[in-house]
Amino acid sequence: MLDDEYNIDYFKNNGFVQKKCVKCNNIFWTRDAQRETCGDAPCDYYSFIGKPIFKNPMTLPEMREYYLRFFEERGHARIARYPVIARWRDDIYLTIASIADFQPFVTSGLAPPPANPLTISQPCIRLNDLDSVGRTGRHLTTFEMMAHHVFNKTGKEIYWKDKTIELCDQLLLSLGADPKDVTYIKNPWAGGGNAGASVEVMVGGLELATLVFMNLKESKNGDIEVKGKKYVKMDNYIVDTGYGLERFVWASTGSPTIYDAIFPKIVEEIMNLAGIKHEIHDPKYAQILSQNARFAGVMDVSGNANLMELRKKVASAIDMDVETLNKMMDPLEKVYTIADHTRCLTFMLSDGIIPSNVKAGYLARLVIRRTIRLMSDLGITVPLSDIVRLHIENMPEYPEFEENFEITQEILAGEEEKYRQTIERGKRIIQKSAVKYKEQGQKLPLKELMEIYDSHGIPPEIAKEAAKEVGVEVEFPDNFYSLIADMHSEAGEKEVEEFKYADKLERLPQTKRLYYDEPERMEFEAVVLDVFDNFVVLDNTLFYPEGGGQEADHGMMMAGAFVYDVTDVQMMNGIVIHALDVTDKELLINRGDMIIGQVDKNRRMAHSRHHTATHIINDAARKVLGNHIWQSGAQKTEDRARLDISHYKHITQEELNEIELLANKMVMENKKVGFESLDRTEAEQKYGFGLYQGGVPAGKTLRIVKVGTDIEACGGTHCQNTGVIGPIKILKTERIQDGVERLEYAAGTAAVLAIQNMESLLKKSSQTLSIPQENLPATVDRFFEEWKDLQKENDRLKTEVAGARVIQMLKNAKEINGVLVVSAVSKGDDTDALRMTAVELLKNENVAAVLLSDKDGVKAVAACGKNAISKGIRAGDLVKEMSAAVGGGGGGKPDLAMGGGPNVQNIEKAKDAAVLKIERILSA
Template sequence: MLEDEYQLDYFKENGFVRKQCPGCGKNFWTRDHERELCGDPPCVSYSFIGNPVFKKEYDIPSMRETYLSFFERHGHTRVKRYPVIARWRDDIYLTIASIADFQPFVTSGLVPPPANPLTVSQPCIRLDDLDAVGRSGRHLTNFEMMAHHVFNSRGNEIYWKDRTVELCDTLLSELGLDLNAVTYKESPWAGGGNAGPSVEVLVGGLELATLVFMNLKQTKGGPIDIKGESYEKMDTYIVDTGYGLERFVWASKGSPTIYDAVFPNIVAGLMELAGLEHSIENPEYARIFSQNARFAGVMDISGQANLLQLRRKVAESIGTTVEKLQEIMEPVETVYAITDHSRCLAFMLGDGIIPSNVKAGYLARLVLRRTLRMMRDLGIKVPLSDIVEMQIRNLPEYPEFRERIDTIREILMLEEEKFADTIQRGSRLVRKTALHFKEKKQSMPLGELILLYDTHGIPPEITREVAKEEGVDVELPDTFYSLVAKKHCKAEEEEKQALPLDIPPTRKLYYEHPAQSEFEATVIEVIGNKIILDQTLFYPEGGGQPADHGTLSLDDIAVNVVDAQITNGIILHETDSSFGFKKGDTVKGKIDMERRLAHMRHHTATHIVNEAAKSVLGRHVWQTGAQKSTDRARLDLTHYKRISDSEFREIELLANRVVMQDLPVIIKWMDRVEAEKRYGFVLYQGGVPPGKEIRILKVGNDVEACGGLHVPNTGIIGPIKLIKTERIQDGVERIEFSAGEAAVKHIQERDELLNRSAETLRVTPEQLPDTVNRFFEEWKDLKKESERLKAELAEVRVKAIMSEAVGINGLRVISKKIPQADVDELIKAATEFSKDDDMVAILASDLGGVKLVVSAGGHAQKLGINSGAIVREISKLVGGGGGGRPGIAQGGGTDAGKIDEALRRGVELVRERVE
């Protein structure tokens, strides 16, 4: 970053001096000409603890209101907070900063901001420093970023760097802060595709705010490098500030940690539940605890940091042993982390995230299971839902969380059950994995821990415990959870086909004339068998709706259009022929309207089923995917448990009521900002469309941004028949359904199956359930009788065959073919033989190929007879395979002509073992 980015007139005119910190080597600005260090840990320790920097104490609500009111007085418009799940973004899952509310459309200049300048207090979630939470005294996963933003453009500047620093100085002064104690540390910033110079506002070792001057956008091959990424200058330039609400409260109180300042009651309650309250009265504990708080800033568990080394530094600084410091601080730090995580979960679940194995749901489950694991370590027995409810009661400014408390409680209870099951099953899997590395004489690498966590949900601490029991070392870094969170916090970028730069966007006739089936167009470009036209009626695949099919013709020759895709507004028509269309040709297009109508019915029905599911299951439901075809559609929804039969029927009934109301399907283009203000981010259930204007679809109570094609009213859809529901991922339910003619055909197929089944049983369809139930009960009785008779038959056969046993060195060996016996009969007979300790039975049958069963009594096994090994070898002779336990095993093959040879070989194997 260029040096002159930080040469502010405000600094020069107000007595600031620029210095370089000997600790970290970074530059900073200060009014205190004697100051040497930048004021940022680990260069300095916390000096405000026990020595508050403001003239009075604040709590969260009062500090928030003081901040917002200050900026309102200085010409800023207050705007409402956004959700912590970034519904308006397709690149990140969580709202990581206040500027994320306005990326990418506002920051790029494509869309105007909701106000300019504005101020907001935005709840955020960042999991990059998950492992430092509780330890550093200041890190939070969930925090509120107070901010003021200005969106400048060339020729229209509201204010820039000098005014930004002046406002910060003025605010701190009004709060009663000694401005000589403030340092402004230079630090380039990057995030969410943007970057710029910034200054960190430091007081008493605490970063209270960051003032970012965002004037760069991430560009491949850009000339400016920040943190390993390439950027270039933007036409817009933005004041992006972030003031830590919780840190301001902490600085006003001077509490030992941010957790004591913000959550004193919850910390005290968890300390009591963990049995830690008695330590506070211990003088040595009190001394170490208070001194540790001042040096906790160095406990920044990030990058390649080693927790033990950092802890040793603190122990040396306060004059105690690292062992004593760990004994006192680790349980307290765990309480702090649980306190933080439980508030994070209140926001995640309160804003509608459903724990799952993907996207934002994965991150919610990461925090949730880490919390449960820490509660387990401390022996806290109360349900996690009790702690999260306690947090929600402490958040009166978020009434929407209290409205969802029943759903939140049920989600957490189910997640606790799943976690307990994971621990139980996971221990067996870890043991097996550990033995694998033990055989190789290797430690278990980090990659294996991440795989076990990602695939099976097994916490690394459990993996380490179980592996240690097997004598296997585990590579578990102190930053494990931060690494995993960072890996899952962003969406993968889709590769798009590169197109010539001079091609204009295709005119979308399918929006202008959706009922029209034929059109003329000019060929703009031909790329292989893909054709670009100046305008088209062909709908390109998008929003889960398949592309239109049809034909393109020139004179008397026609080609089939088998696909259509859109890239940067340009539509490519894929054909099944190499017929030589060329640039400038005028072609005629014709759409397969029967296929399109089926897609339109299913697409409109998807919106109706989605809204019906929300009405039945709860407003937490969010569409995660959809796909339509001509004969059916599927809709994937976030939901924390299986959809019951009664809920399934209710969703179907509500959807068909909307159809029967013959409601108009309203489609209109709206300004993005206006649409978001009116409808909220529920607009983006099917994805986030680009552009200043977005296409809004309203069907009954469902309102979404949607680029798909739809029927003009719900009556045209015809019946909606829900076919099935299934869980495709933990936390994601899929509903399959048909609409219109496809629904009628599906109902007819079901009726035919019902009638044929009734006819087979010679009853009416109405009598079918009772008849099937009666037959099923009779079948179970017959099966029990069959099992009893097979057991009796096995006893009879054993007695009859026993006399044919051959003596081999003290063992009696039976080798017998039992014609047409099924495998159950062979197993029962073999089991009877094995009750005799000296008996080995080798039995075969030619029913449906070759069935082989071998058993060995207890004494026979002690002599080394292994039924599994015998079966494996003799099964090869009959063209098959098998195996099992030493006591009994089964196998078989296809070559019945080799049964006798297999039986003889079985006897030879016994003989070879004992003679």
Template sequence: MTVKEDFINLPFFVENGWVKKTCPVCGRVFWTLNPEREKCGDQPCEPYSFIGQKVGVSVDSISEVRRMFIDFFEKRGHTSVRRYPVVARWREDVYLVGASIYDFQPWVTEGLVPPPANPLVISQPSIRLTDVDNVGKTSRHLTGFEMMAHHAFNFPGVNIYWANETVEFAYELFTRVYGVKPEEITFIYDMWSGGGNAGEDYEVIVRGLEVATLVFMHYKTDESGGLIPISNRIVDTGYGLERIYWLLTGAYNVYEAVFPEIVEYLRVQSGLERPQEEIMSKVARASGSLDYKKPLEALATLSNIAQSVGMSVNELKRYLEPYEAIYAIADHTRTLMWMIGDGIVPSNTGAGYLARLLIRRSLRYMRKLGLEMKLSDIIAKQIEKWRNDFPEYSEVQEDILDIIDYEEERFRETVARGEKVIEEIIKDSLDKGVKEIPGDTLLKLYESHGIPPEFLEERAAQRGLTVNTVGFYSKLAELKGRSAQAFKEAVRMQIDPSLVQGFPPTRKLYYENEKLFEFTAKVVGIIDGKYLVLDQTAFYPEGGGQLADTGYLEFDGRRCEVVHVLKVGDVILHEVRGELPAVGSTLRGVVNISRRLNLMRHHTATHVILGALRKVLGKHVWQAGALKTEDYVRFDFTHHKPITPEQAQQIELLANRVVWENRRVVKRFIGRTEAEQKYGFTLYQGGVVPEKVLRVVEIEGWDAEACGGMHVDNTGEIGLIKIVGFEKIQDGVVRVVFKAGEPALRYVQSRDFLVSALKELLKAPEETLVEKVAELMSRVDHLEKEVKRLKEQTLIGSLQQTVAPALTIGETEVYLIDSADAEPREVATTLGRLKPNAVVVVYGKDGKIAIKVGDRALSTYDARDIGRKLCEKLGGRGGGVRDLFQGRVDDVANLRKVLADVFGA
């Protein structure tokens, strides 16, 4: 038989009376114990038949369903593994965990490291936003869900179990544990791929609902989607916790099953009646066919439902909309609990972008429902609801709610600012005669201004314009959901890896003794006439945010300078200046001690500072970039708010206490899986480390990270940490600059010198310096205002006496003025105040122009239109607002003539 036939004709089916059929609707092969069954049972082949029905055993909670699953597999030799964070810190290709197998890709699935247990069972919170536009509208879609799974990793020489046993496990679980009747189960054969792997699979269907997928991974996928067989055979299963609970309860939809308390709370707060049983049941049974990313098909399904309940499609839509909003909020707020609680800070990039998307969708739905509450109030209820399942979120509740509140406040400000942008888009569309506002405008509105397209949709509809928002968020999530390959720090000179092939790995003496500053080595090669390859070295190569060592090499009474060191694969290259030693010769290497010690102090101080940041600001703080130099450290981290002076002082004090406590700094090499289990995923604060064995740097009782950099042996060696300052560098990312050791002391001394100099200049004691400077600034501000007032009076007097209009168009006077030494804008705005019925055009010798339209003339003229026409005819560019245009033209000499043409005079 072929591989396909082997997977289809499993002994479990063949030997136990199962009937193999082909579905007449979808054409897929499926197995059933009901010989009368014709269709496979999947959607949209059959409607849901479990709504309002008693299916299987009675369960008290969703937690019980999870416990039953884990107990079943533990009794069958599986080790229970704690869930991973929903942020995939250990991977470069994705931001969020979308399935339980993500936890083990690529390291375990490729056989590079052992799994945490084999076989194992897990219930993994997972997030998928590619169907976000369907959430709340269909009965089944969620952005966040728990994927219960059992995994077996079959490696060469290690055989756990494979397809036949996996299918049998599924059958036993659903029939013996969950009480589903055997004849109600179908197994549909198919193919699956994801995360770079692929394999045959079986979808498990019960009364129309897909409740599990059983994947047998034994392929890798290439860039074109082709299948490449691999020696590892991995059982990758996914059982939908929420779907199984929904099945066992027979609720209208998954939201009513999983979030009944949240749904009821939002319904009452919204002033909604309970939904009508007949309508909701009919929607639920047919909802498997609903997919709002396929609007025509969804409309056809809604039309059938509407007809069956005696409503028009529009009436049905209006009836369902408030309930759909409630369902979406219930889903989104739990997903946000997971995302924010696991360390995501909303921002304009990466996983933070996706969190912000869900926050703004939730706020949009709340506004639609007229809910007078904070989004954080709902998330607080989610944290309470899931307290027993996820107690870790109760520990960081204050941080979660603070981040959500801050985002909501910013969103309200964004919406207020966006009113003007929306009006401009609508006006521009009407001026151009456009009936439908295009999708790229919606994307720009959201990306550049943070305004959800529904805000534009509402306003546009009032003006006879249409906006197509179908699938907008799903497309956005798909576009932003995959990580670009992680940033790799560039070395000064890129080296072709093929040039180091054939060289043995360089022995890394700097790891054996970080305070080894002199060594002997043998020259094994020279590349490009300036890169030395040695058999061993104490020179640290640039990487991990730390600069390379410098120093010199001595040989045969001569010497060359080491100016840079880089690592290519396992080979370390020394860039040198001066005469080169011969290949095969022995030399003495000397590392710049002062530079190395400063780099070591700064690198360890970075770990100390990170720990202090997380202690003071919260566990959402993650490294977002770092540069450790000889003189300072520039460290970027995720945080949603500006740092207050009090927080800055507390962080600095806490960091220095760790220095004074002289804690041990332990460096050890540990297998990847063991390190993750011992320290968790904060190991990857510095980013993904693509190694089977991790070098873990642990400051005892404070911080542990996978790090290849140079570190002191005890924190006391750092001496002193001095924070220079904090600044926000982008949305959701703050930068701290600090110094350690001698550079820190020199910085403090320089501050003392400045204070002494100020005391001398101001003739004041130190404690009154701030007061004296404030007094001087107040005086300067008063004098500057007085000077500005006098200049304006002089300018007004001069203009009133010498300026005459260049043109008169009806009641509007057009002035053309040479600004001389003044700024064109200053002259234009001053005369514009004096002449409210005028258009003032001011130019300078350098081609600068400013156009001011007086208040009364605004009903007839737009400064932007005038400026655009002038720039088209005279060459140049500019921009502005309705009453003021600024720019530059190439041909000032013809300005008067062209101005007359523009005004038709």
């Protein structure tokens, strides 16, 4: 349906002919009239390996600079890279393409681009082909997408298809590409609700660039169909190009693999660490790698079967035994993968991703653990950070990597230790799960394997080894890690509870919100625009609606002689909805009425203090803990606030004290809190993506709040000066999930009350102990040590009592078929005492005992020696029998089990039932 979009004059005027590929039927354009194939895999093999496409070999920095300068000289503004973690997006975690930098606000036309036209070299991370990295000679997790972008609007076009293709053609020819070797393949593009014509740029069998002409948006009533969906034309139309920096460098060197082209020194160093000879200049050795890349370029090698097919093709081409080739290639591929993955980690960790079990942190940990596993396979024992350090030294164009290395090193050391701990406990977890499937005669299914990895981080290779020990087979696809990465690459859609009168709000104008311009005013007049049940919409309001982790304002609304409490305030699409308490009264407010609103000043001020304090705590934490700190969530209430921050280890008490002290110093400086409204793009360029600490707000204009050196896009209410906050007291810190620390604190009056409560506790404790407060720590330490000694003495006495009791019980035991049956009901014994008695009884291999106590309901314990178990008696079965009789439950191992229930009146009945069960088993 996009055929008309491919009537491109540049092709007609520059010696190109349009052809159809004889192998795949794709339309392409070429200057070679004799050419029959499109130039893409699997129609064509690589022809550039050993025969570079370009006239001069280049390194990554050289090629990047050549590209950017080329477009600068042709009127494009060079802009700096964005982080590899997409801070400005809430739908994806990682920056996957250069156009992702400008989505959704610039591409939708809501915000202007940072420059127009522009050029950039954007580092990107894609993990969907994780398992192909190292094997194909071309796959990477991290790559730089060089690009030039143009954001056109109807009536204001900068340039479009012809100029885009002309620039691409000029670039390739300027580098020395043979004009006849360049093909442009027709391949319409669609994704993310947009579509457009697109051409793929091929040279020497290698795709070097994709040129997308994005001018369509998805619509149910669209008249243009692309890949099964309907679209309509947009007012804005965008040149979205992507040139692979690493592929350009590879094409310039003609090396056997992309890895040998882009980081040869690092590959060589890892080879040395693994004890592998990498004789890249040996013609026979290079031929093996070249043939591997050549065949891999036209094959899908994501599965084991496909990988072996590749091996056979390569072995046949070079006349080598498949097994010999496999032994040679397997360690080489692992080295290439380690080189790639460690570069990926260099970008991830330096840009502030903290490994965890969620979001971007999950993906970082996935790459870390896969890398550690591969290093282990090769016997490489150096710390992971040593290889990352090599990358940093190899990329001086990124000075921020060196600045952040100390944190990166700490993170990686911690992750390596966590991985070791995971492996130690992993075997037990896997084997427990495997036994369940063994009993059913099944293999451990892939779904279970993926869930175990998700929950516990146990690699499938370890799972396979552990399950084999208990006789269970494990099979997993060769693209296991890619499947895991796909599951975690995008943020799920947020569930929003629909307002039941949402359709009626569509006809109402947006509410004029007064609380920003008049933050200290608490009373106002307004006109009622509409009423639904107990919900009221006004033309203007001072009531702050819940948002940004801040609870809604409360207060009163007066209409004539009637007064109502405002109990909640929400906002939908710019319309503020006030919920009134109409319990035991009728709502006598109508459309068009004039009302007087009054905000609860104490509540508002408490929220404002806590919200402003949150900015200060966040800023102080960054200064104390490091620049990697990123807000993961926050909540502000009247009596306290909390802030969740990304951090790779527990916050120490010393660090906590430093954060608190620094925060209070900021308060005492009594600095003015700054407010500024800026267009989104201008705000990002001026302040960076730290603006989005509290989330990514919608809209063209951002409200910027400056508290000290903390600058964020924030819609909350704040104090006008930091001194108004009052004291800030950190109440506690805890790790709420791996990689996220929670700080709880109080500010202003709430902080004073919290301090007074702490002092009260100290005073009561010192009075109880009849000592001065300053002696509390030493006294508590002494009492604790004495308590531990008493506990040990108590345990010793319990053991003696249990021993004496056991002697008597065995004397009174009833012997049946060689088993000593013991039964007893005691008064006041806790479970621990019963258990100790049972453990003593188990020293006799012939015993089968049931012990009960009436303390706090019925406590039941059963113990069975080896001889009793061999005759079919199980402690777990006996406890279940007793527990059922007293209305409870329980269970355990064959030799020792515990349970109980609430019905004390049935305690004798429970004992008799268990004894009867023993007798039946022994008499059978």
